[in-house]
Amino acid sequence: MTNWQQLVQAVEPLQDLELDTELVRGLERLGHQVGHRARERAAPPVHFYTPTFKSYETSEIKSCGKNAWPAVSVTGSECKLQCDHCKAAILEPMIPARTPDDLWRVVNELIDDGANGLLLTGGSNHRNEVEYAPYYETIRRIKDSHPEFRIAAHAALMDRDAAFAMADAGVDVAMMDVIGAQETITNVYHLRRSVDDFEATLENLVRTSMRVVPHIVIGLHYGRMLGEWRALEIIQRHLPDAVVLVVVMPFYAPEKKPFVTPDSSDVGRFFQSARQALPDTSLLLGCARPPGESRMEIDTYAVMAGLDGIAHPADGAVELAARLGRRVRVTPACCSIVVGDEVMAVQNASDGLELDVDTIVREEARRRAGSRGIGIPVVSAPAPGTEIPV
Numbered sequence: 001m002t003n004w005q006q007l008v009q010a011v012e013p014l015q016d017l018e019l020d021t022e023l024v025r026g027l028e029r030l031g032h033q034v035g036h037r038a039r040e041r042a043a044p045p046v047h048f049y050t051p052t053f054k055s056y057e058t059s060e061i062k063s064c065g066k067n068a069w070p071a072v073s074v075t076g077s078e079c080k081l082q083c084d085h086c087k088a089a090i091l092e093p094m095i096p097a098r099t100p101d102d103l104w105r106v107v108n109e110l111i112d113d114g115a116n117g118l119l120l121t122g123g124s125n126h127r128n129e130v131e132y133a134p135y136y137e138t139i140r141r142i143k144d145s146h147p148e149f150r151i152a153a154h155a156a157l158m159d160r161d162a163a164f165a166m167a168d169a170g171v172d173v174a175m176m177d178v179i180g181a182q183e184t185i186t187n188v189y190h191l192r193r194s195v196d197d198f199e200a201t202l203e204n205l206v207r208t209s210m211r212v213v214p215h216i217v218i219g220l221h222y223g224r225m226l227g228e229w230r231a232l233e234i235i236q237r238h239l240p241d242a243v244v245l246v247v248v249m250p251f252y253a254p255e256k257k258p259f260v261t262p263d264s265s266d267v268g269r270f271f272q273s274a275r276q277a278l279p280d281t282s283l284l285l286g287c288a289r290p291p292g293e294s295r296m297e298i299d300t301y302a303v304m305a306g307l308d309g310i311a312h313p314a315d316g317a318v319e320l321a322a323r324l325g326r327r328v329r330v331t332p333a334c335c336s337i338v339v340g341d342e343v344m345a346v347q348n349a350s351d352g353l354e355l356d357v358d359t360i361v362r363e364e365a366r367r368r369a370g371s372r373g374i375g376i377p378v379v380s381a382p383a384p385g386t387e388i389p390v
């Protein structure tokens with residue numbers, strides 16, 4: 001029987017990767033356990049959000065400039081925290097809405113422009129709170145006027161009243177980063193709050209009617225693993241709707257406090273732990289992760305660990321998933337749609353086209369040969385027992 005290390009060798013773009021053999025063996029064992037459990041229920045597909053699976057490009061994707069899920073910041077580019085990995089740079093490209101009137105105007109323009117929803121965020125105050133309270137009346141007005149328009153908000157830290165106020169305003173999805181190491185909170189975030197404050201926020205959010213999608217930023221402690229496992233334990237205690245994993249992208253780290261690129265095997269081991277800890281929770285790998293070979297290794301481990309969704313997969317990841325016997329769905333998506341779909345992930349589980357392994361292998365080979373493919377209509381899943389070509 002072909003083992004997973006050999007299956008990777010059959011995927012051209014992944015052939016030269018130096019994977020951690022022990023980790024691959026461990027993921028294979030986990031895969032067989034998960035596969036066994038999945039056969040007892042309906043096996044969930046792995047969802048790929050990709051702008052690069054050319055045959056499935058749509059006109060909507062080609063015009064990625066049109067933003068289906070724009071990000072709006074209630075503080076513009078200002079943030080009091082100035083965390084070491086970000087320095088508020090994440091806010092720079094966002095649409096500013098510094099007053100409730102601005103938000104109302106911006107949202108109406110976005111709706112006229114075809115947006116499905118927005119990601120609402122803002123810089124933090126010194127307590128890692130985004131001061132949304134003045135906006136809640138406007139958010140309520142937006143939701144009453146446009147009930148189909150979705151609002152996903154980055155919650156930061158919140159007490160119980162603030163969480164319920166956000167839900168009452170009509171926010172559909174609350175996101176937050178769960179940090180599990182005090183050293184990271186103190187040193188990277190320059191914040192006088194505790195790990196317990198992050199846990200309390202998650203607990204408050206899951207008690208509301210909002211969908212809750214926490215994120216774990218892998219390598220947040222200057223590129224090293226520190227609080228990730230504790231963050232996972234926290235999430236296990238307050239089961240949310242889905243969890244997004246991202247790998248730190250420290251483009252803005254100051255020279256005096258550099259970040260290393262997280263070790264791919266450590267990231268893979270964390271995927272393994274996350275899958276084991278949250279067997280029935282949708283686990284998604286978000287857009288942010290280091291480029292190049294790291295990304296290829298990380299995505300290979302993500303597929304092997306059985307994550308439910310991968311945004312912008314590295315070359316070869318879709319084919320690998322099919323060769324490992326996973327059901328594969330491909331949704332053409334540029335980053336803003338991915339972010340929106342991530343947070344709505346559990347709602348849109350049937351989106352995308354389900355592809356069989358022969359189609360994927362054929363299309364990938366064509367693409368690598370430089371052809372754009374011909375655009376294939378919906379293809380059904382492989383019949384049970386279909387031989388996987390190696």
Ligand code: SF4
Binds near residue numbers: 087091
């Ligand atoms: S609080 Fe958020 S926006 Fe502000 S610097 Fe930190 S990560 Fe960036």
